[in-house]
Amino acid sequence: MKPFIKALMTSFMALPLMLALSLTAAPVMAGEQPNLLIMGEDADQDTVPRNSRVFNRVLLALSNEMQQMGFAVYDETAVTMAVTNPARVRRTDAELLTVAKRVPNVPIDAVVVFQIYASAEQNVYAPGVIDLRIRVTGRMVHVQTGRAMGNFEVAYGPGELPPLPPGCNRDCVLEQVGGEARRIAADVGAVLAIKLDALSPARAQVPLQAPAPQAGMAPVTTAPMATTGCVGLTTAYTLAFSGFAPEEMTRIEEYLVVFKGYDHHRPVRVTMTSAEYWYETCSDTARLNRNLRLMAEQLGVQARISMVGNRFDVQKIGLGANR
Structure with missing residues (x-):
């Protein structure tokens, strides 16, 4: 058999699969939007530990920003309690990623890992003034591949945040620090959500041609929406x-x-x-x-x-x- 005839026959043999793949595919190439797990890394002794109310307020702020962008965020305690003790403190990033890979039932695609650094220090010029120093960092990692998907941090030093009230006790300090850390975490979460949206775009909406108005009817100013492009992660x-x-x-x-x-x-x-x-x-x-x-x-x-x-x-x- 001549080479060009053999090549032609091979192309015809492959044609049914090509057609099947083309005909069964939707106009939009819809990939999977990532399932997210937000976890705190507190192995560094200088970070705020998991069992702190400050930690929980930051966690909720980050979750809220991701959910506002439309991403599916799963509760760490609910999905990991079958494989580990979620109450463990001082966990390394290696432990967090290992746990995320082994979550049963829910395939976790990406982990948002955050750290909180907070301290209070006396102002050198005014001994009665106690200034706050707070830094919240966040980064995203693709669980299965280890791909770094973006990071961001927001930090405020002495004089950039309201000082502690005079005579502020432990509960007062936790509430003050927690309130400021929550606001900072919301900014970190918003930026990370934007970065993730760029990597995993939502289904783009484009207007279709509006139908011609009939006699006696006002022109149509809105049109149905269609989807195009490759979406998902x-x-x-x-x-x-x-x-x-x-x-x-x-x-x-x-x-x-x-x-x-x-x-x-x-x-x-x-x-x-x-x-x-x-x-x-x-x-x-x-x-x-x-x-x-x-x-x-x-x-x-x-x-x-x-x-x-x-x-x-x-x-x-x-x-x-x-x-």
């Missing part, structure tokens, strides 16, 4: 293929780049019978799983497809050859 997956011949892997790569939502991919490890790819897409997990099944069907092979976290394993089921 671009996510990285590990796609591992085993048991496939080199020519089959060549065809698999051709399929991977035509999946809806494809961003880019990179080979991580390749051998004669296996290959592992870093694959970034704004497609949701369910669509990617379905496309991999369709691909195996189009290739005419039996395959076992499994997923754990952000890793897909595609294993060809070898039936053996007669010789």
Whole structure:
């Protein structure tokens, strides 16, 4: 068979899958909006610990800003109590990320980690004046990939915040510090929400052409809305293929780049019978799983497809050859 005829036949063989992927895809490439977990890192002895009322007010302020932007925020105690004691204090960021990865039932996509630094000091020029120093830092991390998604901090030094009232006792100090820290945390949360919105845009609304007004009717000033573009968080997956011949892997790569939502991919490890790819897409997990099944069907092979976290394993089921 001549090479160009063979290539033409290969293209026609791939055509049904291309059409299936195109026809079943919605006009908008809707990826998954991230599920968020907001957690405080208090391993540093200078930070405000988790069991403080100041900590809780900051946590609620950050959660509120993320929710106002439309993101799904899950309560840490509710979703982690099955795997760890949420009341533990002085936890490191490594512990927080490990816990987030092991949350059952709810797939956590990103963690917002915050720290609170607060202190009171006597003014050197006015011994009766007690100034506050407060700093709130926040950063976002993609749980499965470890990707840094943005950070921000707001800090105020002595003289930039109202001083403590005269004779302020412990409860008074906690309330004063908590009130100021809550306001600062709201600013941090608002900035982080904007950064996350840029990484995971909402479904864009664009006006359609308004219908022509009928006789005797006022012109229509509003129009229905439609959606366009790629929305949701671009996510990285590990796609591992085993048991496939080199020519089959060549065809698999051709399929991977035509999946809806494809961003880019990179080979991580390749051998004669296996290959592992870093694959970034704004497609949701369910669509990617379905496309991999369709691909195996189009290739005419039996395959076992499994997923754990952000890793897909595609294993060809070898039936053996007669010789």
